[in-house]
Amino acid sequence: MTPARDTGFPRADAEHDFLRARRRQVLSRLANRLRREPDDVNITLPFDEVVEALGYVSERRVGLRVIKLDSIVGSVDRGHDFDRRFRPTSGRVRERWERLALAARRGEALPPIEVYRVGDLHFIIDGHHRVSVALAMGLSTIDAYVTEVRTKLSPGGIRYRGDLIVKDYRRLFLERVPLTGQARASIVLSDPWHYAMLGEHVEAWGFRLMQDEGTFLDRATVANRWYTDEYQPVVEMLRQADLIGERPEAEAYMWVAAERYRLIRTHRWDDEVIDALRSRRH
Incomplete structure (x- = not known):
């Protein structure tokens, strides 16, 4: 990913960061439509649906960890504001997004996010804007408080929301x-x-x-x-x-x-x- 540009004016750079992220989201959606990709290719995976499909077993608090940003594939409750790569899907989040981007450009440390871990995948509980900003700035990792969720089935093979249907039927089959x-x-x-x-x-x-x-x-x-x-x-x-x-x-x-x-x-x-x-x- 190309790092965020720096003109020397943090506020203007933060505004440009947001506009660039929005433009990439729009172009990505258009490209997917032209390629006739599945409708859910750019949708963040919903945590509740993933766990339901895989079968919940237990969870435990892991604590503060450094996780890879590209391992974050879903959300607990804010999936509609960001696409699969956590680019803003509208201007609704702009004010808070730019405020965090400005703080990051000024060298201020942002608080760790909070995530659920299912296998090697992570789902945001809190910190959607921070993840979006970090990705826009070309970072590859982020600090996160992790809660690990164990499931009956492995999440391996899940790419799109439609894949959850197969996992759900497989879980039911293995119960029978x-x-x-x-x-x-x-x-x-x-x-x-x-x-x-x-x-x-x-x-x-x-x-x-x-x-x-x-x-x-x-x-x-x-x-x-x-x-x-x-x-x-x-x-x-x-x-x-x-x-x-x-x-x-x-x-x-x-x-x-x-x-x-x-x-x-x-x-x-x-x-x-x-x-x-x-x-x-x-």
């Missing part, structure tokens, strides 16, 4: 199908609705298993049995039959499981099923 370890990590789907479909599929598989064995099995047991007795062998079979292709394993499993029942009306796996699926692919 409580996989652990490598099994948990390996089931990744790009379409959020596929998590709901797969959850129903696993529950139906578990119901048939309990009927066959004549005993009740809890969700954790069903999830483990499905992964080891159904998912892994089927994925290996599909790999040997060259039916996975470029798609993720879980996506391939979803496709063939649905096609198997639609074509043959069976829940079994054998050479006849594989031949039918291979013919269907071509």
